[in-house]
Amino acid sequence: MHQYLRAAFWILVYLALVLTPLFVLLIGPRPLAGGFWVDLSLALGFAGTAMMAVMFLLTARFQRATAPFGIDLIYYFHRLASIGAFIFILLHPLLLVVRDPALLGAMHPAVMPWHLWAGTVSFAALAALMITSLWRKQLRIHYDEWRVAHMLLAVAALVLAVAHIAGVAHYSALSWKSGLWLLIALSCGATIVYVRLVKPLQMLRRPWRVVEVIEERGSSWTLVVRPERHAGFRFLPGQFAWLTLWSSPFAMKEHPFSISSSAEAVREVQFTIKELGDFTSRIGRVKPGTRVYLDGPYGTFSIDLSRAPGYVFIAGGVGIAPVMSMLRTLVDRGDRRPLQLFYAYHTWERLTFREELAQLKEQLDLEIVYVLSEPPPDWQGETGYLSEEIFARHLPADRAARECFICGPTPMIRVAERGLARQGVPPTHIHSELFDLV
Ligand SMILES: Cc1cc2nc3c(=O)[nH]c(=O)nc-3n(C[C@H](O)[C@H](O)[C@H](O)COP(=O)(O)OP(=O)(O)OC[C@H]3O[C@@H](n4cnc5c(N)ncnc54)[C@H](O)[C@@H]3O)c2cc1C
Known part of the structure; x- marks a missing residue:
C-alpha cells in the first residue's frame, strides 16, 4: 500500500x-x-x-x-x-x-x-x-x-x-x-x-574497478566490479544500473545492465552481458583493473518488492541475468520457498549458466523447465518456443498465489504475459523487465 x-x-x-x-x-x-x-x-x-x-x-x-x-x-x-x-x-x-x-x-x-x-x-x-x-x-x-x-x-x-x-x-x-x-x-x-x-x-568520485571478466556460455560475459575506496551501493535482487566503460561519466555513453549477482554480496556487483552490438561485443576484451562508473541501482523488477509464498521466473536468453540475481540472493538467504524457472534458449550447448543452474536446484526448492528451439537429438524436454501450452503443462497448482517475473526478448515477454494470465495468474502478479527502452 x-x-x-x-x-x-x-x-x-x-x-x-x-x-x-x-x-x-x-x-x-x-x-x-x-x-x-x-x-x-x-x-x-x-x-x-x-x-x-x-x-x-x-x-x-x-x-x-x-x-x-x-x-x-x-x-x-x-x-x-x-x-x-x-x-x-x-x-x-x-x-x-x-x-x-x-x-x-x-x-x-x-x-x-x-x-x-x-x-x-x-x-x-x-x-x-x-x-x-x-x-x-x-x-x-x-x-x-x-x-x-x-x-x-x-x-x-x-x-x-x-x-x-x-x-x-x-x-x-x-x-x-x-x-x-x-x-x-x-x-x-x-x-x-x-x-x-x-x-x-x-x-567520478565513486569509481569502480573490474576485478574479473568471466566467459559464459552463449556469447556472454560476466563483468565483476568492486567499489574503489567507497562502500558501493545496496541493491534489490533483479535491479539494474547504468554502466560507463571506456569513457568518462560526462560522455553520455552509459549502457543499462541488470545486476546478476546476489544482493547479499555487498562488496561486489556482477553484470552478465551478451554480445550484441558495438559496445557489448567488446566486453570480452575488458582488462581486469579497468575503471568503470555505475549509476544505480534502478528498477522495480525484484522479488523483494513482491512478497509471495513462491515465485515463477520466465527467462529468455540473457534475460536470465536479473533472474540469476534473485536466485543467488535466495540461496544466500537460505530461502526454501518453492520456485519454478522457465528458461527458453536456442541450444543446450549455449545455455548461459547451465552448470550453475544445476547446482542451484540442489540449494533451492527449484524446478526448471528448459524450452529449446534447437534441441539436441536426444532431448526429452520442451521444444520450440515458450507458449501457453507449456505453462498449462508445468505451472504449479498454487500459480495464482505466486509472483511471476519475466525477462527476455519483447515477443517472448508478450507471449508469457498472455499465457500466464490465461492460466490463472492475476495480472498484478506478473512483472516484466524490458531490455529495450527506446
Ligand atoms: C533495464 C535494462 C537491463 C538490461 N540488462 C541487460 C543485461 O543484463 N545483459 C545484457 O546483455 N543486456 C542488457 N540490457 C540490454 C543492453 O543495455 C543493450 O543490449 C546494450 O546497451 C546494447 O548496446 P550495443 O552498443 O552493444 O548494441 P547496439 O547494437 O548499439 O544497440 C542495440 C540496441 O540496444 C539499445 N541500446 C543501445 N545502446 C544503449 C544505451 N546506451 N542505453 C540504452 N539502450 C541502448 C538500443 O535499443 C539499441 O537499438 C538491458 C537493457 C535494459 C533497458
Whole structure:
C-alpha cells in the first residue's frame, strides 16, 4: 500500500507541475476575450509547453520519484506524454488558423515577427524529436547519436517555445507571468546541469574497478566490479544500473545492465552481458583493473518488492541475468520457498549458466523447465518456443498465489504475459523487465 501511496503522490506532483502554469495565467487581468477556440488554442499551447518542460524532470532518473514506478514505466509514460504534448502543440496554431485563415498571411517568412519564428522553429524541433524517437530503429539512427540529438532538440524546442510565449505576451503580459515561464525554462536548465555535470561528478568520485571478466556460455560475459575506496551501493535482487566503460561519466555513453549477482554480496556487483552490438561485443576484451562508473541501482523488477509464498521466473536468453540475481540472493538467504524457472534458449550447448543452474536446484526448492528451439537429438524436454501450452503443462497448482517475473526478448515477454494470465495468474502478479527502452 505504501508503494501505491508514493506512486499517487508523484502522479499528483506531475499533474500540479503541468497544470499550475496554466491556472496561474488566469490570475489577474486577462486579455480581451478571443472566444472559445482562441482560448482553447492558447490553453493547449501552454499545457503542451508545460508538459514538455516536465519531461526534463521525468527523465532525470531521480531515484525517489522513479522508484514507485520503475524506470521502464517512466520512459513508457515519457513516450506517451510526449505524443500528447506534441498533439496539443500542433493543435495550438491549427485552431487559430482554422478560426481565422487571414493569420496565415502573418506566417510569410518575409514578414513573420521574431516570436512567430521562435514558435515555428520550436515546433520543427519538436517534430524532429518525435520522428527520430518513434522511428529511430527504422531510420537506422545509432542509439548514442540519437541520444545527443534528442537532448539538443529538446532544449531547442523548449527554449524557443518559452521565447515564443514571452514574445507574444498574450495572457503572460504581466512581467511576473513571463517570469514564471523563464523560471520553468531555468528549472529545466538546472535539471540538465544536475544530470550532465553534478551526477557525473558524483560518479567520478565513486569509481569502480573490474576485478574479473568471466566467459559464459552463449556469447556472454560476466563483468565483476568492486567499489574503489567507497562502500558501493545496496541493491534489490533483479535491479539494474547504468554502466560507463571506456569513457568518462560526462560522455553520455552509459549502457543499462541488470545486476546478476546476489544482493547479499555487498562488496561486489556482477553484470552478465551478451554480445550484441558495438559496445557489448567488446566486453570480452575488458582488462581486469579497468575503471568503470555505475549509476544505480534502478528498477522495480525484484522479488523483494513482491512478497509471495513462491515465485515463477520466465527467462529468455540473457534475460536470465536479473533472474540469476534473485536466485543467488535466495540461496544466500537460505530461502526454501518453492520456485519454478522457465528458461527458453536456442541450444543446450549455449545455455548461459547451465552448470550453475544445476547446482542451484540442489540449494533451492527449484524446478526448471528448459524450452529449446534447437534441441539436441536426444532431448526429452520442451521444444520450440515458450507458449501457453507449456505453462498449462508445468505451472504449479498454487500459480495464482505466486509472483511471476519475466525477462527476455519483447515477443517472448508478450507471449508469457498472455499465457500466464490465461492460466490463472492475476495480472498484478506478473512483472516484466524490458531490455529495450527506446
Ligand atoms: C533495464 C535494462 C537491463 C538490461 N540488462 C541487460 C543485461 O543484463 N545483459 C545484457 O546483455 N543486456 C542488457 N540490457 C540490454 C543492453 O543495455 C543493450 O543490449 C546494450 O546497451 C546494447 O548496446 P550495443 O552498443 O552493444 O548494441 P547496439 O547494437 O548499439 O544497440 C542495440 C540496441 O540496444 C539499445 N541500446 C543501445 N545502446 C544503449 C544505451 N546506451 N542505453 C540504452 N539502450 C541502448 C538500443 O535499443 C539499441 O537499438 C538491458 C537493457 C535494459 C533497458
